Each structure stands twice: as structure tokens, then as C-alpha cells.
Amino acid sequence: MKSIILLFDKVLRKFTPDPFVIAIILSVITIGLASAFPLESATSQTPGERFTFVVEAWGSGFWDLAKFTMQMSMILLGGFVVATSPPVKWLLLRLIGFIDSPTKAVLFCTFAALIASWVNWGFGLVIGGVVALEVGRRMPKVPFRLLVASSYSGFLVWHAGLSGSIPLLLNTPDNFSSPWVGGTVPLSQTIFSPLNLIALASLFVLLPALNLFQLSAVGEEESKFIDEYKPTAKSTVHQVSWIERSLFLTVVLVGLGLFYLWSSISTNKFSLNLDTVNFIFFMFGMLLHGSPHAFMKSVTAAVPKIAPILIQYPLYAAIMSVLIKTGLAEQMAQFFVNVANEDTFPLMSFYSAGLINLFVPSGGGQWAVQAPIVLPAAQELGADIPKTIMAVAWGDAWTNMAQPFWAVPLLTIAGLKIKDIIGFCLVTLIASGVVLSLIFLLV
Numbered sequence: 235m236k237s238i239i240l241l242f243d244k245v246l247r248k249f250t251p252d253p254f255v256i257a258i259i260l261s262v263i264t265i266g267l268a269s270a271f272p273l274e275s276a277t278s279q280t281p282g283e284r285f286t287f288v289v290e291a292w293g294s295g296f297w298d299l300a301k302f303t304m305q306m307s308m309i310l311l312g313g314f315v316v317a318t319s320p321p322v323k324w325l326l327l328r329l330i331g332f333i334d335s336p337t338k339a340v341l342f343c344t345f346a347a348l349i350a351s352w353v354n355w356g357f358g359l360v361i362g363g364v365v366a367l368e369v370g371r372r373m374p375k376v377p378f379r380l381l382v383a384s385s386y387s388g389f390l391v392w393h394a395g396l397s398g399s400i401p402l403l404l405n406t407p408d409n410f411s412s413p414w415v416g417g418t419v420p421l422s423q424t425i426f427s428p429l430n431l432i433a434l435a436s437l438f439v440l441l442p443a444l445n446l447f448q449l450s451a452v453g454e455e456e457s458k459f460i461d462e463y464k465p466t467a468k469s470t471v472h473q474v475s476w477i478e479r480s481l482f483l484t485v486v487l488v489g490l491g492l493f494y495l496w497s498s499i500s501t502n503k504f505s506l507n508l509d510t511v512n513f514i515f516f517m518f519g520m521l522l523h524g525s526p527h528a529f530m531k532s533v534t535a536a537v538p539k540i541a542p543i544l545i546q547y548p549l550y551a552a553i554m555s556v557l558i559k560t561g562l563a564e565q566m567a568q569f570f571v572n573v574a575n576e577d578t579f580p581l582m583s584f585y586s587a588g589l590i591n592l593f594v595p596s597g598g599g600q601w602a603v604q605a606p607i608v609l610p611a612a613q614e615l616g617a618d619i620p621k622t623i624m625a626v627a628w629g630d631a632w633t634n635m636a637q638p639f640w641a642v643p644l645l646t647i648a649g650l651k652i653k654d655i656i657g658f659c660l661v662t663l664i665a666s667g668v669v670l671s672l673i674f675l676l677v
Contacts, residue, residue: 235447235451236447236450236451238661239447239448239451239452239657239658239661240451240452242657242658242660242661243452243657243658244657245657246653246656246657246660247653247654247656247657248653249653250651250652250653250656251653252651252652253542253546253638253639253641253642253651253652254542254545254546254549256638256652257546257549257550257553257639258549260549260550260553260592260593261292261549261552261553264292264553264556264557264562264593265285265288265289265292265556267562268288268291268556268557268560268562269281269284269285269288271562271565272284272560272561287560288556288560291555291556291559291560292552292553292555292556293552294555295551295552295553295554295555295556295559296548296549296551296552296555297548297551298551298552298554298555299547299548299550299551299554299596300548300551302547302596303543303544303547303548303551305509305512306356306543306547306643307540307543307544308512308515308516309356309359309360309511309512309515309643310360310536310539310540310543310643310646310647311533311536311537311539311540312360312511312512312515312516312519313356313357313359313360313361313363313364313515313643313647314360314532314535314536314539314647315515315516315519315522315523315529315532315533315536316360316515316518316519316522317360317364317647318532318535318536319519319522319523319532320522320523321522322522323368326364326365326368327368330342330365330368330369330372333369333372333373335373336373336375336376336449336454337446337449339369339370339372339373339376339381340376340380340381340384340442340445340446340449341442341445341446342365342369343362343365343366343369343381343382343384343385343388343445344384344385344387344388344441344442344445345388345438345442346361346362346365346385346388347361347362347365347384347385347386347387347388347389348388348391348437348438348441349388350362350388351388351389351390351391351392351395352391352392352394352395352396352434353395353396353397354395354396354397354511355389355392355393355395355397356397356511356512357511358388358389358392359389359640359643359644360643360644360647362382362385362386362388362389362644363382363385363643363644363645363646363647363648364647365385366378366381366382366384366385366644366648367647367648367649369381370382375454375455376449376454376455377449377452377453377454377455378455378648378650379455379650379654379655379658380445380448380449380452380455380655380658382644382645382648382650382654382655383445383448383655383658383659383662384441384445384658385644386635386641386644386655386659387441387444387445387635387658387659387662388441389631389634389640389644390437390441390631390632390634390635390662390666391434391437391438391631392631393597393627393628393630393631394425394430394433394434394624394627394628394631395425396425398424398425398597398627399597399598399601400424400597400598400601400623400626400627400630401419401421401424401425401623401624401627402421403598403601404418404419404424404623405418405419405420405421405424406418410602410605411601411605411609414605414606414609414610414613415609415619419619419620419623423620424620424623424624424627427620427621427624428677429621429624429673429674429677430624432673432677433624433628433670433673436669436670436673437666437669440665440666440669441662441666444661444662444665445658445662448658448661478525478526478527479525479527479528480525480526481524481525483526484520484521484523484524484525484526484529487517487520488517488520488521491513491516491517492517494513495513495514519532539646539647540646542642542646543642543643543646546639546642547639550594550595550596550639553593553594554593554594554596554599557590557593557594557603558602558603563590563593563594563603563604564603564606564607566586566589566590567586567590567603567604567607567608568607569586570582570583570585570586571586571607571608571611574611574615574617575615576615576616576617577617577675578675579611579612579615579617579622580617580618580621580622580624580625580674581625581671581674581675583604583608583612583622583625583626583629584625584626584628584629584632584670584671584674585629586604586608586626586629587600587604587625587626587627587628587629587630587632588629588630588632588633588667589633590603590604591629591630591631591632591633591634591637592633592636592637595634595637595639595640597627597630597631600626600630601626601630604626608622608626609622621674625674628670628674632663632666632667632670633663635659635660635662635663635666636656636659636660636663638652638656641655641659
């Protein structure tokens, strides 16, 4: 087993391209498949007409994730600003003060990411990167690549946690899935169901143990760090005025932010979504840095790290557009439905979600594709609908271990490339896939 881990790591570090190149390759594959396998309703089209339709779907969807791209950019920026503030750096150093061995280093990174991702997926990505960076500084002999991979492995539980988009959507009145499930599906049947809690408990045991096993396979590895807390480019030298260094404006702005949050909570309008998390990071970052000048210095250091998100996510938006508008995602999901029965349907839904997630790495977007297929099929077969819902949610999270879309923020914070951790992540993908498959088949 150790030799397989080392082989994965060696080969994939050598041949895995940049995530932007992966997004281009997936775009070409998606356009090719959509052109080659049209729906029955489109068989009357000539190959040229079909190709034109597919490319138009690709181009028209390029900016469909524009808002989401901005949200992800802000969550990376906000998380970085908070993490690089003097109080948080002080607290992190105290928290990791007990780490004096490679075993403790790997376990701390894994559990910190698991807990943070379960609470909120965006928070988990940022915390995972920052914790890995600080632990790596403290323990330079521990393979930093594995520390980052351990942090990313915690992201596997996000869709089974408090920010899981599919369970939360189905718990919302009048959502588009309501006609198939007869209203709403309470969280007691999804996030807090016995099946989901068993899956979570299994991964909270499996992932730390698996990461420790990979540590024993890799051994020691000298790590080199770049100072992540200094701006990468020199800003123009100018006289900083007293108001730029003053706490007054910070107190006023943060006070307004706190009043808004209090008002939202008191009127039951508060929701822990991406916008709320970004708002909290923004205000908390301002408060921790004190003055507008200190805050903007940290923002300046964070901005170059956002570039990978800005350039990659439009390609994935275009891929999603092709899959949805051409019916290719529907065909993928339908294939698994056709080979399932009442007992195996949740498992097949898990696999189909895992496959579609490689092309549509968005929980909400994926549910929009799969819900009209899996929910009527589950009713027709007599399969467990809440179990099927969580199978799709887990499948969406599962193959994130092989899809660099979500790893970009964490890798950017850590200063690594996807090729540095993909070997470890694929071992996690295989092991977690076996465990989750058994759960959906037997529980």
C-alpha cells in the first residue's frame, strides 16, 4: 500500500497540469461528448448544426457564475485578511503550540479542516489553508504537501454539514424540488439522519488514520516557505494621513455591520450563506487590523492570490451550461438510474453525482441537473428519498478530491499547485469511496 501511495505521488506530481489547463481539457471533452451524443430530440440536426448549438451553449454560459466567482474571491480575500491579522496569528501560534511531532501535525490539520468544513464549507477552505501553513512553519520536517492535502481532505464532509446546499434547499418551503418530495424534507432526515451521522463518524475516523498512514509512507520532507504575510508588490510610497491610521472609521463601519447582523438575527432573516460569511470576514478583518491603512495592506497582499479563481471559474460555468442545455448531464444521470433497483438506487445516485461533479463542481447547480431525474425515479422504484438526497450530496462532495475547482482557494493560501497534493487526494478518494459505498448499500 505504501508503495502505491508513493507511486501515485511521484507520477501525478510529474504529469498533473495546472488547474487552468485541466479546466480547458474538461471544456474540450464536454463539448466533444455533447456533440457526439445528442438527445433523441436533437438527432435530426446535422453534425455541424449540433456542434454550433453546443458551442453557443458553452459561450453563453461563460459568465453564469460571475456572482459566485466574486463570492469565492471575497471569501479568499476575507479569510486571508482575518488570518493574517496580528490577533489571529497570535491565537493560531498558541493553538498549535502543543504540536511537537509529525503525527500531531497531521491530526491537527485534518481535524481542524473537518470541523470547520462541517460548520461552513467556505470557512473550512480558508481555515484549512491557514492552519496547514502555520503548522508547516512550526514543523518544517513534516511534508508540507501532505499537511495541505490533509486539510483539503476535511472538505469531503462539507455537503453533509450545516452549509450543505442540497439539504438546506430541500428544507426551504416552495423550493423547486417540492413537487417531487411533497413539500420540504426536514434536516432531521438529511443532515441529522442516522445514515448521515454514521457517514460523518466513519470519515472522522478514516481520514485522520489515512493521512497518518500516508505520512508513514512519505516520511520526512524538508519544506520551504514564502512569507505569505508580506505584500508581493511594493505599494507606492506616500504619506499616511492620521485618518488612514485612525480607529475611528473602523469602529463606525464595524458598528454598522454589527447592527445589521443583530437586526437580521432579531427579525429571523439571518442565514449563514456565502454572502453572510463574506460580510462577517470583511467586518472582522477590519476590526482585527484596526485601521483602514493596516487593513488595506493585508488586502494588497491577498489580491494576487485571487487570480486563479477569476480565470478558471468562467470555464466551469461554460461547462455547466453545455451539460445542462444539451442534456448531457441528464444522460449521465439517467444511465445510472437505468441500472438501479430499489436497494441500489441511492448507491447509483452517489456514483452518478460523483461523475457529474467532475464537470459541474457546484452543489446547487448539480442538484438542479439531477433532481428532476433522481427524485421521480426514486418514487417509481420505491427507494428511500432522503437517503437518495444525501447520496447525491455525498457524491458531489466525494469527487472534489479529484477535482481542483474547490482546492484553488486553499492551494492559493498555501502557495502550492494541485500536482503537489493530487496523489494524496486520490488515495483519499478511493478509500472514502469504498466506505461511503458500503454505507449507502448497507445502512
